[in-house]
Amino acid sequence: MNPASDSPQALYLDDLHIGQRFNSAQHEMEAGRMKAFAAEFDPQPFHIDEAAAERTIFRGLAGSGWHTAAATMRLLITGGLPIGGGTIGLSAEMAWPNPTRAGDTLRVESEILDIVPSRSKPDRAVVTVRCITLNQKGDKVQVMTTKVMVFRRPNPTP
């Protein structure tokens, strides 16, 4: 598979400015996949069993926050914010204000908050991006501020 980061729409440092906004496509959270992800990585009753989940603070099946994070990454990589040469995440701060539910359709709104060029390596910068993951009702299911390394557009090969 060729990710969008290799496509003509790929974004390089030259293409970015503070305040710039991006919107992703959509991704559906399917109940079976939510439970399988949780069974592998986050095996807790409120993530893997509908009946047990009803008796918890979530009052129903809730997706693992790490599944929300992974689905958000997919939405960013595949077009929501396709960084040229690849998205190399250095750090992230994240919160999950609401759980994801089976059948939710997620999308990501991103905004460039800061761009700090490297002092020692002029071909790159650390770009701070806020990525808000929303469900189909507009509820925030994840708010992430992440720092990624972004390179200048490579010179065309002569």
Place this chain on the structure above:
Amino acid sequence: MNPASDSPQALYLDDLHIGQRFNSAQHEMEAGRMKAFAAEFDPQPFHIDEAAAERTIFRGLAGSGWHTAAATMRLLITGGLPIGGGTIGLSAEMAWPNPTRAGDTLRVESEILDIVPSRSKPDRAVVTVRCITLNQKGDKVQVMTTKVMVFRRPNPTP
């Protein structure tokens, strides 16, 4: 599956104090699983194709940071830090100082940094935990500081 959070070793607010440390079991990062996770959630050449990865900044296949995060959660839930009633993450700050590599064996060292009882709900507190994920060489592959909701031990049913 019964997670460790339902077992007698489950930890409640009454069991925790600032400075307390915990060690997880181990989890192996298997090349096929790393590539499958990335194909689904983080489809970038350095995560899914060994040959292409050699030509990137990683100089070889590197696990997705979100796979590292998910594997860390598994290690915490299944015994590294089994919170009674379940681990409900409110937020997390994370960094990935080194990539994970195929065949790496990960483990998590955790330390309780802070405990802030709820003012309105005396049965719970927000607990800040630092979780450092290490490979078999002792390199840090993830450093996470997370806030989780922890409840007091329920009274035994009469």
